[in-house]
Amino acid sequence: MMWQMLMIFLLTEFIPISSYTSNFTVSCERFQEKKTLRVRAGESLYLPCSNLDCYEATENTSYIWYKNLSKTLQFEQIGTEESEHVHYHESVLYILNLTTNDTGSYITRWWYSNNSCDEYEIDIVVYEEFNTNLLYSPMSEIKVAGIYCPVCDKQEGTFTWYKNFTLIPNQESGRILRIRNASKDSAGIYTCVCTWEHHGRMYNTSGSRELLIRDQPPSNPTIILLPVNSTMIADLNTEIVLLCSVRFGINVRDQCKVEWERNRTQLDGVDGYKQEFREVDGVSQSVLTISKVSQVDLQSEFHCRVEDAFKVRYVSVTLKSRVAKNSQASLALVEWDMVMCLSLGERGSDEASVLLVVLPCISMFLLLLVSETVKWFAVDLLLFLRGIFTKLNRKEDGKVYDAYVIYQRNSLDEMTAKTLSDFVNGALPTVLERYYGFKLYIHGRDDLPGEDSINLIETKIQLSRRLIFILTPGTSVDQSDISPEAYDLQVGLHQALVQGDMGVILIQLGETQDYTHLPLGLQHLLHKNSPLMWREEQLSPNSRFWKQVRYRMPVPSSCQRNRKINIKTVHSII
Structure with a gap:
């Protein structure tokens, strides 16, 4: 009897690890680097799978969570019993009433088919008491319209705010703590406590960040934010909007003025031109609307024209027709060829004259044919040559991602939201990442709950080589909105328009009549670069659409995968 009990005990102890070992021998793909999350003892953690697809696609899939054993290469499988201190339910891991023993590395494996799985890892560090390492990145008063709570991003809860660990009286309960007219007295550590329910019991998760109030200098120079000296694409007889944005220095505001001119002539009162002045977050803007672009324009x-108390500055913009110069040149050559042939044909009467007429015409025709053929396959040729020469002479630039994807994630109708989700979470990463080896950062897929969203957005954009803007018929942004959904668009536009050191790729989903509902920064980009139109029938990675996207992308980074999935697999995934 004693031996039987001992055998049962041993079996129950070793079955979880043996079953784990058999599962862990399967190689899963890992699409993002390991992340670190710092939390406080006594609180609780609701940790979804860090990938958006992994978090939401719970049907016909399975999950297994593991924890590292004492910083060794051994891992144990976490259970699913709700009564356990650490357990998981599908794509969400629960650690209730955290202790320092919960510090360690956690891995989630997402099985989306019998033989395919993805793997995500995160280090969790539990502090016994409050530590400055728990602070998210500080904020300055320049950015503050409110402080965004960095926890409970994917769950429901109630929020309570503290300043310097003292309850803020008469606060508005919500995810964002509004701060009006920030002064030196506003400085301090602000803590958001999120209270949430799990199986009839209430648990807390908190996040803290410091608000810094710095002394502003007595004056600063006038800065022209938009436009830069550039050329904008325009169509005849269509409307176009020109935006000029200026941040005036503190000591020069009394005599500041910003306005548009054409050929150094004022446009006030001129038919067909409407000029509007406005102030947005301390930035002075002049908006010129040309109702119908003419040949004169x-x-x-x-x-x-930007004028302050000390100086007058000018920034110029010229309008250019969408008809390419090389197309015009080709058309001119064809016309010249025809005129010459007809002229010589009329003069020639014998065979020698005919040869003199025909041979130049044939030569010119073949030259134009070759020229147009090269133009048609120019993208294919450039992609082929760029891949060879760049890989032979690759120089790492310190960037981590080939592109940062920006798209609207709320206030969309059901059909648009589905189309957007299918493209952002399906076609885009499948073709660019899995087939061509690019590395994308997609907000909502590659971030974790509890991370500092504001600082994370700025960091990831700076680590990216390109910005991909996904446009839908309903794309818009509230300038006062500081949520991550709006903030990454604002930071991206600043990098593209003000810094000017990052390439931009515009992709349009669905038809739209005009772009007047978009932020003015996006309208400016659209006037300079036409968007690539996505249609659902363009599933093949070798379609013209994906070639144009790849042409605008950098060469895939050196950390790309060594293998590519085939086209049939791409179609099945999409």
């Missing part, structure tokens, strides 16, 4: 130079 295409031959003119528009200037934004």
Whole structure:
């Protein structure tokens, strides 16, 4: 009897580890680097799988969570019993009433088919008492319209705010703590406590960040944010909007002025031109609307005239027709060829004259044919040559991601939201990441709950080589909105328009009549670069659409995968 009990005990102890070992021998793909999450003892953690697809696609899939054993290479499988201190339910891990023993590395494996799985790892560090390492990145008063709570991002809860660990009286309960007219007295450590329910019991998760109030200098120079001296694409007889944004210095606001001119001539009162002045977050803007672009406009130079108490500055913008110069040149050559042939044909009467007429015509025709053929396959040729020469002379630039994807994630109708989700979470990563080896950062897929969303967005954009803007018929942004959904768009536009050191790829989903509902920064980008139109029938990675996207992307980073999935697999995934 004693031996039987001993055998049962041994079996119950070793079955979880043996079953784990058999599962862990399967190689899963890992699409993102390991992350670190710092939390406080006594609180609780609701930790979803860090990938958006992994978190939401719970049907016909399975999950297994593991924990590292004492920083060794051994891992144990976490159970699913709700009564356990650490357990998981599908794609969410629960650690209730955290202790320092919960510090360690946690792995989630997402099985989306019998033989395919993805793997995500995160280090959790539990502090016994409050530590400055628990602070998220500080904020300055320049950015503050409110402080966004960095926890409970994917769950329901009630929020309570503290300043310097003292309850803030008469606060508005919500995820964002509004701060009006920030002063030196506003400085301090702000803590958000999120209270949430699990199986009839209440648990707390908190996040803290410091608000810094710095002394502003007595004056600063006038800065022209938009436009830069550039050329904008325009169509005849269509409306176009020119935006000039200026941040005036503190000591020069009394005599500041910003306005648009055409060929150094004022446009106030001129038919077909409407000029509007406005102030947005301390930035002075002049918006010029040209109701119908004329041939005169295409031959003119528009200037934004910026005047303060000390100096007058000009920034110029010229309008350019969408008809490419090389197309015009080709058309001119064809016309010249025809005229010459007809002219010589009329003069030639014998065979020698005919040869003199025909041979130049045939030569010119073949030259134009070759030229147009090269133009048609130019993208294919450039992609082929760029891949060879760049890989032979690759120089790492310190970037981590090939592109940061920006898209609207709320206030969309059901059909648009589905189309957007299918593209962002399906077609885009499948073709660019799995087939061509690019590395994308997609907000909502590659971030974790509890991470500092504001600082994370700025960091990830700086670590990216390109910005991909996904446009839908309903894309818009509230300038006062500081949520991550709006903030990454604002930071991306600043990098593209003000810094000017990052390439931009515009992709349009669905038809739209105009772009007047978009932020003015996006309208400016659209006037300079036409968006690539996505249609659901363009599933093949070798379609014209994906070639144009790849042409605008950098060469895939050196950390790309050594293998590519085949086209049939791409179609099945999409």
